[in-house]
Every structure is written in C-alpha cells, then in structure tokens.
Amino acid sequence: MKANTEKHKYQQQRLxxxxxxxxxxAEKGFHGSSTRDIAERMGIKQGSLYYYFKSKEEALGEVCxxxxxxxxxxxxxIAASDxxxxxKLMATITSHLSSYRERNExxxxxxxxxxxxxxxxxxNLKTLGSGYRQLLEEIFEEGVQSGVLRQxxxxxxxxxxxxxxxxAWGDIIVRDPDLDLFDxxxxxxxxxxxxxxxxxxxxxxxxx
Amino acid sequence: MKANTEKHKYQQQRLxxxxxxxxxxAEKGFHGSSTRDIAERMGIKQGSLYYYFKSKEEALGEVCxxxxxxxxxxxxxIAASDxxxxxKLMATITSHLSSYRERNExxxxxxxxxxxxxxxxxxNLKTLGSGYRQLLEEIFEEGVQSGVLRQxxxxxxxxxxxxxxxxAWGDIIVRDPDLDLFDxxxxxxxxxxxxxxxxxxxxxxxxx
DNA sequence: CATTTTTTCTATAGACCTATAGAATATATA
DNA sequence: TATATATTCTATAGGTCTATAGAAAAAATG
Numbered sequence: 428m429k430a431n432t433e434k435h436k437y438q439q440q441r442l443x444x445x446x447x448x449x450x451x452x453a454e455k456g457f458h459g460s461s462t463r464d465i466a467e468r469m470g471i472k473q474g475s476l477y478y479y480f481k482s483k484e485e486a487l488g489e490v491c492x493x494x495x496x497x498x499x500x501x502x503x504x505i506a507a508s509d510x511x512x513x514x515k516l517m518a519t520i521t522s523h524l525s526s527y528r529e530r531n532e533x534x535x536x537x538x539x540x541x542x543x544x545x546x547x548x549x550x551n552l553k554t555l556g557s558g559y560r561q562l563l564e565e566i567f568e569e570g571v572q573s574g575v576l577r578q579x580x581x582x583x584x585x586x587x588x589x590x591x592x593x594x595a596w597g598d599i600i601v602r603d604p605d606l607d608l609f610d611x612x613x614x615x616x617x618x619x620x621x622x623x624x625x626x627x628x629x630x631x632x633x634x635x
Numbered sequence: 636m637k638a639n640t641e642k643h644k645y646q647q648q649r650l651x652x653x654x655x656x657x658x659x660x661a662e663k664g665f666h667g668s669s670t671r672d673i674a675e676r677m678g679i680k681q682g683s684l685y686y687y688f689k690s691k692e693e694a695l696g697e698v699c700x701x702x703x704x705x706x707x708x709x710x711x712x713i714a715a716s717d718x719x720x721x722x723k724l725m726a727t728i729t730s731h732l733s734s735y736r737e738r739n740e741x742x743x744x745x746x747x748x749x750x751x752x753x754x755x756x757x758x759n760l761k762t763l764g765s766g767y768r769q770l771l772e773e774i775f776e777e778g779v780q781s782g783v784l785r786q787x788x789x790x791x792x793x794x795x796x797x798x799x800x801x802x803a804w805g806d807i808i809v810r811d812p813d814l815d816l817f818d819x820x821x822x823x824x825x826x827x828x829x830x831x832x833x834x835x836x837x838x839x840x841x842x843x
Numbered sequence: 844c845a846t847t848t849t850t851t852c853t854a855t856a857g858a859c860c861t862a863t864a865g866a867a868t869a870t871a872t873a
Numbered sequence: 874t875a876t877a878t879a880t881t882c883t884a885t886a887g888g889t890c891t892a893t894a895g896a897a898a899a900a901a902t903g
Contacts, residue, residue, distance in 0.1 A: 436849090436850085436900095437849080437850085449815045455666075456664055456665070456666055456667075457664070457666075457667070457749070458663075458664055458665075458666035458667035458749065459664075459666035461889080461891085462888060462890080462891065462892085463889095463890080470850060471850090471851065471852090472851070472853080473891090474851085474852070474853075474854085474892085474893085474894095475851050475852065475891095477891090477893080478850065478851075479850090480815040481892095482891080482892075483890095483892090485889070490830065490884065492826050494786070506831060512858085539747065543664070543667065567831075568869075569702050572829070575832065575833055576831045576832065577829075577831065577832070578833075580831055584826075585644070585826070585831060586803065586817070587803060587807060588800050588803070588804075588823070588826055589710075590803065591799050591800045591802065591803020592683060592796050592800060592803075594799065594801065594803065595795060595796070595798065595799020596795065596796075596799065599795060602814055603783045608842060611643060614792050615796070617831060618792075618793070618796055618827070618830065619826070619831055620831060620832045621780070621785075621829075621832055622826065622828045622829040622830035623733070623784045623785065623788055623793060623827055623828060624783065624784065624785070624828045624829055625776075625782060625783060625784055625785050625786075644870095644879090644880085645879080652872090669859080669860060669861085670860075670861065670862085671859095671860080679880090679882090680882060680883080681860090681861090682862085682863080682864095682881085682884090683880075683882070685862065685863080686880065686881075689862095690861080690862075691860095691861070692861090696881070721893070734895085795899065796883085803896075807893090831879050
C-alpha cells in the first residue's frame with residue numbers, strides 16, 4: 428500500500444522525471460528524444476523510467492500540463508482582479524514571460540510538441556489553453572467597453588497578437604538569460620497600448 | 636553526362652521531393668518523419684528517395700532553404716524601395732503572411748525544425764534569416780530618424796515583435812484557410828502603428 | 844532481525860529506421 | 874533497333890528505439 432505522506436519518494440522522483448523529460452524534449456523535440464536520454468538525465472537506467480510513466484507519450488502529457496498549469500491559473504487571478512486594463516495587460520505579459528523564464532523547458536514543450544499527443548489528451552490541454560485565450564479576450568472586451576481601447580479593435584485578433592509576441596520573446600529570453608525581463612515587459616506593454624507611431628494624426632476609419 | 640536543359644526530369648522530381656518532404660516534416664516534425672513517409676507521399680519507394688537526397692538531413696536543409704528564400708528576397712526589395720515607413724511595414728507583413736499561405740509547410744519547417752540541421756548548414760540559413768531581421772531593423776531605424784516613429788523605441792525589439800506577430804498569425808492562417816488575409820494584414824499594421832489605446836493622453840517618458 | 848514494500852537494474856523481444864548495393868525498368872539517343 | 878543513360882525497385886545490413894518481465898537492491902515496518 429502506498430503511504431499517505433511522502434514516506435516514499437515516489438512523488439518527488441516523479442516530479443524530477445517530469446523535469447528531466449521537459450529538458451530533453453525542449454532540446455531535442457519529442458521524437459528526437461529517447462527514453463534513454465531522459466533516464467540518463469535523471470540518473471537512472473532506461474528501463475526504470477517506466478516505473479514513473481506508462482509510456483513516452485504519458486511523459487509528454489505530464490510535461491505539457493506542468494508547463495501550462497501555472498500560467499493559466501495566474502491568468503484566472505488576473506482576470507478576476509480589479510485593475511485597469513493596462514495593469515491587467517502588463518500583468519498578463521509579466522506572468523507569461525516569467526513562466527517562460529522559470530519553467531521554460533516545459534512551456535516550450537507545451538508550445539511546440541503538444542500536437543504529438545493523442546487526440547484525447549490534447550483535448551484536455553486545449554481546454555486549458557483556450558481558457559487562457561478566452562480570459563485574455565474578455566479582458567480586451569472589458570477594455571473596449573470601458574472606453575480605454577478603441578471601438579474598432581478585434582478582441583480575438585488582439586488576444587492572439589499578445590500571445591504571439593509573448594511566445595516570440597519568450598523564446599528569445601530562454602536563449603539569452605542576460606536579457607532584462609522587466610525591460611521587455613515594459614516595451615511589450617507600450618507597443619500594444621501605443622504602437623510605434625510618433626504622434627497620432629489621423630485615424631483610419633476601419634469599421635467592420 | 637547530365638543534359639543541360641530539362642531533358643531529364645531530375646530537377647522537377649527533386650523539387651517535388653522537396654515539397655513532399657516539406658509537407659511531411661511540417662506535419663510530423665523532422666524526427667517524427669521517416670524517409671518512407673516522404674517517399675510514399677511522392678509515389679516512389681523508400682530507397683529511391685536517396686536518388687534525390689544524400690541523407691534525410693540534406694532533405695531538411697533543402698526544405699528550409701526553399702521555405703525562406705522567397706521571403707528574404709522580397710524583404711530586400713521592400714527595404715530598397717522608396718516608400719513611407721508605414722507602407723514598408725505593411726509590405727513586410729503582407730510578404731511574410733503571403734509566404735506562409737503559399738509555401739506554408741516549408742516555412743513552418745524552417746521555423747520549427749531548422750535547429751536539427753548540422754552546425755554548418757544552420758549557419759548558412761542563419762545568415763539569411765538574420766539578414767531578414769537586420770533589414771527590418773533598418774527600416775525601423777529609418778522610421779525613427781525620419782520622425783514617423785517615436786524616438787524612444789528599441790528597433791531590435793520592434794523587429795522581433797513584428798516577426799513574432801507574423802509567425803503567430805502565420806500559424807493560425809495555415810490552420811484556417813478561410814481567414815481573410817488582407818483583414819489580418821491591416822489589423823497587424825494598425826496594431827503596430829497605433830496600438831490599442833483609444834486616445835493618446837499622456838506619454839510615459841521611457842528614455843533609456 | 845525478519846519480512847514486506849518500494850525502487851532500480853538487467854536482459855531482451857519485436858518493431859522500425861537509415862543508408863547502401865545491385866538488379867530491373869524506363870527513357871533518350873544514334 | 875541497339876546502346877547508353879536516367880530513374881526506380883528489391884533486399885538487407887546494422888543500428889536504435891519502446892516497452893516488458895523478472896531479478897536484485899534498497900528502504901520501511903513490525
């Protein structure tokens with residue numbers, strides 16, 4: 428019988444297995460990684476890995492979940508909070524990019540490799556991921572309604588654009604750990620709020 | 636001796652081989668694809684593929700090159716042209732997203748799988764790719780100097796942000812062919828120039 | 844200490860994969 | 874048509890990979 432507390436090291440070791448798998452998958456991709464690679468990284472033999480995962484695919488599923496769960500729950504807090512639109516936007520970017528820095532491997536794996544999961548597991552993750560986008564979209568809708576944002580903006584487009592910028596910069600951050608995270612957060616926020624143009628002279632009437 | 640014109644179908648068949656490899660790599664990733672998959676897609680047997688490629692890696696190299704070459708040369712034309720900053724930005728986005736739609740598989744492979752190439756070939760592609768970013772950066776520098784863009788913007792950041800948005804939307808476009816390309820191009824340009832904010836009230840003095 | 848439970852190891856079956864060699868077929872040329 | 878060249882095929886060597894089974898070692902428990 429499994430003891431109820433951590434008398435056995437199973438939980439801790441499994442977490443380490445997930446982290447190892449994340450690191451290896453992030454570096455070599457799912458199909459480019461072997462179970463031997465993962466096992467070696469955590470200091471056990473190839474066969475022993477199957478004490479923690481039923482299959483390599485299960486490992487991928489756990490890594491993806493681990494990568495996304497934190498920043499989705501952050502998003503829920505941000506969306507429910509009572510801040511200005513700009514503050515929420517900045518908080519979103521901060522959360523997204525911080526997650527990238529802290530558990531960058533798992534998040535990268537979620538972004539790049541989740542499509543190799545079997546239909547069913549991918550469905551569960553998709554629910555999480557589109558929940559994230561949905562919350563972000565709603566923040567934008569609020570912003571439009573409150574008059575902070577222009578009436579003409581397409582909230583679905585906007586949410587995707589934010590995610591795109593964050594992912595692009597997340598990748599860059601991962602490769603270059605010397606970059607100033609806060610600097611990038613500010614520039615992202617500034618770009619999204621104000622654009623690059625010097626002075627707003629005329630406004631195109633892009634109604635749709 | 637190889638004839639000087641296309642008396643032999645080698646060139647055409649090789650191009651088809653590259654396209655087949657692009658499609659398969661885009662769907663399953665480099666390591667997830669087998670030479671059998673690629674050969675089957677072009678209607679020949681696995682072993683015959685080696686008449687066109689020395690190795691699977693060579694095929695990847697050709698696909699990546701095929702994916703990027705067109706939009707890099709577009710960029711050169713745009714950068715050298717005599718247009719306003721906004722027109723150049725829009726042309727860049729148009730070229731990037733159109734390339735995605737037309738040769739989407741190869742471009743996706745370039746973005747996602749090029750890191751699996753051996754050092755040497757990756758170097759050649761990197762030269763092309765960072766040439767692209769460099770040109771875009773220079774367009775932004777011109778924009779700042781001419782006073783169209785705010786003095787405070789970081790041109791390196793800006794170029795990466797544009798590429799990030801284009802790649803994010805490129806992926807979405809590939810998955811959903813019904814999307815109106817021109818609509819997205821306009822929204823991207825608008826976002827980058829003007830941001831989302833309703834009216835520019837105060838400007839943060841973010842000098843650095 | 845003796846016994847049970849947890850964790851890791853070794854060894855291997857069975858599948859698939861890349862790349863090559865040489866035969867076979869198709870196509871062009873004289 | 875006879876010959877040369879280009880293209881595709883079959884068969885396979887040699888390697889790696891996933892997943893499993895059962896033994897061994899380590900840790901907990903009474």
